[in-house]
Amino acid sequence: MHDHHHHHHTPPQDRIATAFFLNxxxxxxxxxGGLLTNSTAIMADAVHDLGDALSIGLAWLASKLSDKPADHHFTYxxxxxxxxxxxxxxxxxxGGTIWVLSEAxxxxxxxxxxxxSGMFALSLLGIGVNGYAAWKLHGGKTQNEKILNxxxxxxxxxxxxxxxxxLIMMLVEWPILDPILAIGFSLFILVNVLxxxxxxxxxxxxxxxxxELLKKIRHTLLDLDSVNDAHHLHLWSLDGEKHVLTVHLVSEAPLTAMQYQQLKQQVSDSLADFELAHTTIEIELPEEACRDISH
Known part of the structure; x- marks a missing residue:
């Protein structure tokens, strides 16, 4: 139980670093191994794993840099x-998968x-290494971790x-199984990566x-008593996990300072459940012309 808890609190960088060095x-x-066993399936996986290692290295670097605080150049x-x-x-x-197909x-x-028998030995090692690396990244919430996992x-x-x-080729001499496996594996990966x-x-x-989330947010805001309309509603994501919302709300009637404060609080309370990373809300009065022309 304790391990599971600790595992989910490992920073993304540490999980990605482990996967990088393993790969x-x-x-x-x-x-x-591919050269020694003369297997296109293993060479296909070698190219693929090298591509993964480079990708994971890039993800690791990006993950470290993405925790840097905002500055006046990168305000988000x-x-x-x-x-x-x-x-x-x-x-x-x-690119790597297309190259493998051209070889196989x-x-x-x-x-x-x-x-x-060499292929068999390497496959046992491959299952262990990739299985462990996948387990290390399991439960990561960023788009990067999901793709790498x-x-x-x-x-x-x-x-x-x-x-x-x-195992089949240890029993029967069917060399064509090797390129068939390389091609099948590559096509499966290509579809999912795309x-x-x-x-x-x-x-x-x-x-x-x-x-669906955007629809729910729109309904939630329009359900507020004092809100007559919502436009310029934009929802986008910083990294697939942290979302940003901007919206213009039109009040039903002119507001006193106290009513304006209350409406702001209502909006804040209604959006709390959506766990948005950043929100910008502009409140317009009924007869007020919107500053941003295009809706």
């Missing part, structure tokens, strides 16, 4: 760096028998597939992180 060390072992702070690195991670992995597909026509889980399941294929990169890119371009 970098293991990808070097894989390249050597540096949280969006982790989102930028999540996008770059995706691009690196997409020609082998379908000229398959070579790999060293099956997904990569590591994919790698672990990839090694399970290598384990099964190597999906995650699309999500990160959307957040980076300030797409609403959750349309």
């Amino acid at each position: 970098l060390g293991f990808s070097i072992i894989e390249f050597i 702070g540096f949280k969006r760096l982790s989102l930028l690195s999540a996008v770059l991670n995706g691009v690196v992995l997409i 597909i020609p082998r379908l026509w000229a398959p070579e028998m790999p060293h099956a 997904w990569h590591l889980l994919e790698d672990m399941f990839g090694w399970v597939a290598v384990l099964i294929v190597s 999906r995650h990169t699309y999500t990160s890119m959307g957040l980076f371009l300030q797409r609403t992180p959750d349309p």
Whole structure:
């Protein structure tokens, strides 16, 4: 119980650092293992793990920098760096996976028998290393940690597939299984990485992180007695976890100083449950022209 509690309070940087060093060390072992066993599936995973290691290193750096306090150049702070690195991670992995496919597909026509018992030994190591690294990142809330955790889980399941294929090839001489595995694994990764990169890119371009959440916020604000209308309602995310809201509210009637103060308090109370990182609320009087023309 104590371990679980401690695990979730480990800073993201520490979790990402562990995954980085594990992946970098293991990808070097894989390249050597891939050459020794003559396996495209293992070389495919070596390239993929090296891509992961570079991505994790970038995520680690971005995660450290994103905790820097805001300054007069970056007034919102540096949280969006982790989102930028999540996008770059995706691009690196997409490129690496396409390269692997270009290597593995020609082998379908000229398959070579790999060293099956060597593949089996490496797969056991791969399951252990990637499984442990994925466990270290499990429970992370940033977009970066989610993407990296997904990569590591994919790698672990990839090694399970290598384990099964190597066992079959120890019994039967079917060399074509090796490039088939490399291609299948690469296509699976490509689909998922494209999906995650699309999500990160959307957040980076300030797409609403959750349309349902935006709808709930709008209803909550319009349900307030003194509020007649809400426009210029913008919800975006700094890093996939910390959201920012700006809105113009139109009051039902002209307000006294006391009523204005009360409305501000009502707005504050109604938004408390949404746990927004930053809010900017402008209150306009009924006949007042909005300063920002476009809605």
